[in-house]
Every structure is written in structure tokens, then in C-alpha cells.
Amino acid sequence: MAKQGKRLKAIYAGLDRDKQYALAEAIATLKSAAKAKFDETIEISMNLGIDPRHADQMVRGVVGLPNGTGKTVRVGVFARGPKAEEALAAGADVVGADDLAAAVQEGNINFDRCIATPDMMGLVGRLGKILGPRGLMPNPRLGTVTMDVKGAVQAAKAGQVEFRAEKAGIVHAGIGKVSFSDDQLVENARAFIEAIQRAKPTGAKGSYVKKVAVSSSMGPGLKVDLASLAAQA
Secondary structure (H helix, E strand, O other): OOOOOHHHHHHHHOOOOOOEEOHHHHHHHHHHHOOOOOOOEEEEEEEEOOOOOOHHHOOEEEEEOOOOOOOOOOEEEEOOHHHHHHHHHHOOOEEEOHHHHHHHHOOOOOOOEEEEOHHHHHHHHOOHHHHHHHOOOOOHHHOOEOOOHHHHHHHHHHOEEEEEOOOOOEEEEEEEEOOOOHHHHHHHHHHHHHHHHHOOOOOOOOOOEEEEEEEEOOOOEEEEOHHHHHHHO
8 A cells, every 4th residue: 555645644634534524514624635736626536336337327428517627628629611610719729620630640639628520420430449548539428529519619618527437336527626616616516416416327226326525636535425415405
């Protein structure tokens, strides 16, 4: 097991690691404990009662965080003609077709989110082995294969977060920065939690949300009381 540094030991010394915190209390505690020299990200993790190896138990989707993520998102768009112009006007960072595909094949991936118009998917599909493992493959279910290029680019820039359950049934995401107000972080966390609850798959049996925790980039993880979530929802 990795050794804890003096800074982290000092943080943990003032915390009850077995306590289950109400969401607002957990976030306030993380903010007060954040001492890094950069604006740390506040993250939420949810352990779900699913087995993602089964198609009917996969949890995947997108959610727009009401207060954004605090992170600058670079958006790449595969489009031609008027839709390419629409993407640029909406604020896309990289727009192209064959030229963009060639850049991706050469390893020049200068975007964090990828959007494509439906007519581009024949071209984009050939990049699946590159984009797929990076979680960048456009998907109509996630709203990233669309003719509404303007809306998709603006949503990505405004703080839309994509989530997907890992093998252990865990979903996680950054929900803002330490510099956000407590209320902004709580609001973002609730939006994420509600999105996960709405995405409950038909194949999920028994308890769906098993555990919830919040943490900061350089700080501790705190357990969130599930009963308090229900009470405050």
C-alpha cells in the first residue's frame, strides 16, 4: 500500500473516515481541507448494483451540470459545408472531415469531446480503434452524432459530462472546482446523481445505488449518507 504523505496524514487526522456525511457537509469539509496550490477538482463516485458486462445493465449517458465543470473543454467536430461553419460559429476548437481524420490517424487528437454529423460516420467509423479507447467515439445515444451541431457544441462547452459504468459498476465524474461555491457544487452533484438514477437499467436488480463518495484531486474521499440524499432530493 502506498504511504500517505505528511499533508494527507494531517488532513485525515481531522476527519472521521467512518462517518457518512450529508452531501452538503461532505463538500464543505472537502473545500476546507483543500490546500493544494491549484484549483482542485471535486469528484463524485457512485458504486452501483449492476454488472456492466451484461448489455441490459450498462449505465451510460450525459448530463449537463447547471454550473459547469470549471474545465475548458476542447471540442472537435467532423462536418462539411454549412455544418462545419455552424460548428466553428458555435465555438468548436477543431473542425474538419478527411483532414481531421488524417490528423487523428497521425495521433494529433486536439479535442476532449468529439461530435459528428450523421453523414460523417462512415469516415469516423474507420477511426474507432483510435477514438473508442479514449472515450471519444461519437454516439447518437449521447447526442454526439447529430445534425444539431450548434446545440451539441454549446452543450459540451457549457459543462456537459459523459458518464459510463466501469467493470466494477462504478461511475464517476468531476462536478466542479474547489473555487466553486458550496451551493454550486451541491447543485452539480445532485444533477449528476439524478442523471444516474434516471439511467437505471432494466436489468438492475436489488439495491441500485450502493455507495456514494466525494473527493478532491489531492484530498481524502468522504462517504455520503444515502438516506440524506433521499431526504434532501
